[in-house]
Amino acid sequence: MGGGPAGSARAVADALRGRVIGMSHAAKAPHLGSCLSCLDLLTVLYASFLQVDPRRPDDPDRDRFILSKGHAAPALYAVLAHRGFFPAGLLDGYTRPDSPLEEHPGPRCVPGVEVATGSLGHGLPIGVGMALAANLAGRRHRTVVLLSDGECNEGSVWEAAMYAAARRLDRLIAIIDVNKWQATGRSAEVMALEPLPQKWEAFGWTAMRIDGHDHAAIAAALARADAAAGTGRPFAIVADTVKGKGVSFMEDDNNWHYRIPTAEEVARARQELGLP
Amino acid sequence: MRNAFAREITALAAADPRLVLLSGDIGNRLFDEFKARHPDRFFNAGVAEANMTGMAAGMALSGLRPVTYTIATFNTYRCYEQIRLDLCYHRLPVIVVGVGAGLSYAGLGGTHQALEDIAMMRVLPHMTVLCPGDTVELRLLLRQALHLDGPVYLRLGMKNEPVVHPADPPLVIGRALPLREGEDVCLLSTGTTLPIAVAAADRLAAAGVAAGLASLPTVEPLDTGFLAAVADRVPLLATIEEHSVRGGLGSAVAEFLAGRPGPRPRVLRLGIESGFQHRVGSQAEARRRAGLTPEAVAERILAARAAPAPS
Numbered sequence: 001m002g003g004g005p006a007g008s009a010r011a012v013a014d015a016l017r018g019r020v021i022g023m024s025h026a027a028k029a030p031h032l033g034s035c036l037s038c039l040d041l042l043t044v045l046y047a048s049f050l051q052v053d054p055r056r057p058d059d060p061d062r063d064r065f066i067l068s069k070g071h072a073a074p075a076l077y078a079v080l081a082h083r084g085f086f087p088a089g090l091l092d093g094y095t096r097p098d099s100p101l102e103e104h105p106g107p108r109c110v111p112g113v114e115v116a117t118g119s120l121g122h123g124l125p126i127g128v129g130m131a132l133a134a135n136l137a138g139r140r141h142r143t144v145v146l147l148s149d150g151e152c153n154e155g156s157v158w159e160a161a162m163y164a165a166a167r168r169l170d171r172l173i174a175i176i177d178v179n180k181w182q183a184t185g186r187s188a189e190v191m192a193l194e195p196l197p198q199k200w201e202a203f204g205w206t207a208m209r210i211d212g213h214d215h216a217a218i219a220a221a222l223a224r225a226d227a228a229a230g231t232g233r234p235f236a237i238v239a240d241t242v243k244g245k246g247v248s249f250m251e252d253d254n255n256w257h258y259r260i261p262t263a264e265e266v267a268r269a270r271q272e273l274g275l276p
Numbered sequence: 277m278r279n280a281f282a283r284e285i286t287a288l289a290a291a292d293p294r295l296v297l298l299s300g301d302i303g304n305r306l307f308d309e310f311k312a313r314h315p316d317r318f319f320n321a322g323v324a325e326a327n328m329t330g331m332a333a334g335m336a337l338s339g340l341r342p343v344t345y346t347i348a349t350f351n352t353y354r355c356y357e358q359i360r361l362d363l364c365y366h367r368l369p370v371i372v373v374g375v376g377a378g379l380s381y382a383g384l385g386g387t388h389q390a391l392e393d394i395a396m397m398r399v400l401p402h403m404t405v406l407c408p409g410d411t412v413e414l415r416l417l418l419r420q421a422l423h424l425d426g427p428v429y430l431r432l433g434m435k436n437e438p439v440v441h442p443a444d445p446p447l448v449i450g451r452a453l454p455l456r457e458g459e460d461v462c463l464l465s466t467g468t469t470l471p472i473a474v475a476a477a478d479r480l481a482a483a484g485v486a487a488g489l490a491s492l493p494t495v496e497p498l499d500t501g502f503l504a505a506v507a508d509r510v511p512l513l514a515t516i517e518e519h520s521v522r523g524g525l526g527s528a529v530a531e532f533l534a535g536r537p538g539p540r541p542r543v544l545r546l547g548i549e550s551g552f553q554h555r556v557g558s559q560a561e562a563r564r565r566a567g568l569t570p571e572a573v574a575e576r577i578l579a580a581r582a583a584p585a586p587s
Contacts, residue, residue: 125362129335129336129337132335134338155326159322163321
């Protein structure tokens with residue numbers, strides 16, 4: 001991937017969208033809408049922000065990334081494969097018997113997956129522990145945790161948020177993929193979720209709200225988060241996204257939390273994405 | 277036991293720079309020495325056990341050896357999924373310490389009585405469950421536990437427990453510790469009931485019963501080799517624990533014996549039989565009501581011996 005022009009990152013993101021849609025179809029596995037909402041965030045993170053090296057996945061100084069919304073595992077798998085952590089051919093085996101790629105990432109399932117996730121509300125506490133360990137060891141790498149908006153229902157998210165602020169973990173970055181839907185309802189209606197940036201600010205973080213599909217805005221927010229090191233405050237990026245982003249008939253339609261695309265729908269989606 | 281734990285963990289931290297201690301806003305003054313000697317390795321995690329456990333996982337994934345500490349109820353029930361997924365699923369070397377287990381905090385009511393924690397912990401994959409019978413066992417187990425490569429639940433009493441072992445016994449995680457031989461009955465105790473079991477064995481001996489006795493501080497993995505040997509020669513086993521009779525040591529022993537071919541000994545499971553123990557009273561009072569006294573234990577065993585064998 002590398003730090004190419006914005007246009008090429010967009011092309012990469014669309015290609016990865018095609019990949020993920022194909023994986024959902026082949027595996028008959030759900031959560032496609034949730035994968036597509038965070039795909040631009042993942043693409044930019046792995047293209048230009050995270051200091052990780054597929055040749056040294058255990059480097060103690062690597063940046064740590066936790067996909068706390070583990071149900072978007074196919075998106076993470078596709079990005080990691082694209083980044084060279086494992087052969088892309090492994091993606092074809094997604095959820096097949098004996099594949100390392102389960103519907104939710106297992107512990108040390110493939111290089112690049114730091115933490116097993118799938119039950120919501122676990123990633124941020126683990127990330128806080130990693131950031132504390134980094135401080136103790138005098139290491140300066142970043143810890144980035146990607147959460148869903150529905151995940152913010154979980155109390156453990158806010159326990160971790162308060163603790164991170166108390167410990168002044170300013171190399172800890174939380175990204176909230178606000179795609180406006182949780183499994184069975186509008187996230188803002190199921191619980192009083194908003195105003196999210198103000199909530200994170202009130203919990204002692206610096207927060208900013210961005211368009212989670214605008215690659216330049218994502219990169220700029222990450223740069224600001226990086227610059228927060230030294231402020232004593234962890235950084236939250238509230239990323240407004242669209243569930244099912246990139247495919248007209250999936251966008252903002254929560255049926256695609258669980259629906260599996262047919263072969264015909266896969267073809268239509270690829271056409272819309274400009275993929276062969 | 278909590279003072280012995282604090283002393284020991286402070287000493288162990290000096291020897292192992294990877295050791296970090298997380299406390300769930302408890303142990304006022306208890307860890308002053310630890311904090312003075314290892315200030316950057318003590319974390320008051322607040323009243324947030326789910327986060328504390330998750331953080332311990334993140335620390336262990338970064339090469340540290342975390343120990344989480346709070347009252348047994350809160351450090352198990354409150355954060356069970358974090359223990360299951362963050363610690364066990366990843367098989368991380370984190371020691372979860374439950375202090376004041378069983379009826380230690382009887383007077384505080386049902387909220388503070390951990391009576392099902394062994395049951396919950398011993399069924400988790402990769403989990404080692406340790407219930408020291410006195411401070412000597414605690415010290416020996418804790419040292420070994422820090423060298424295991426997976427999660428550990430360390431179940432402690434609170435304070436002023438009698439010391440049973442006059443000298444360090446040859447205690448090894450995963451092994452029962454036989455204390456007395458006897459062909460009529462064998463008492464198997466885990467955790468803080470050990471002094472009760474010893475006194476009960478004395479009473480049985482005085483009554484002419486050849487009572488064997490073993491401390492089983494490791495409930496998981498169960499020492500099945502020891503149990504098989506005992507089962508082959510003793511007709512009655514009596515498990516004793518400050519825990520529900522459902523799911524604890526008694527159940528573990530019964531599960532093992534149920535799967536063995538041939539004649540097997542009867543298992544008398546002694547512990548808490550009646551749910552929440554929320555009547556006002558001290559630990560001694562609560563134990564008396566639950567039948568966890570040397571007198572009551574001995575009587576139950578004598579009665580069992582007198583009863584006709586089940587047809």
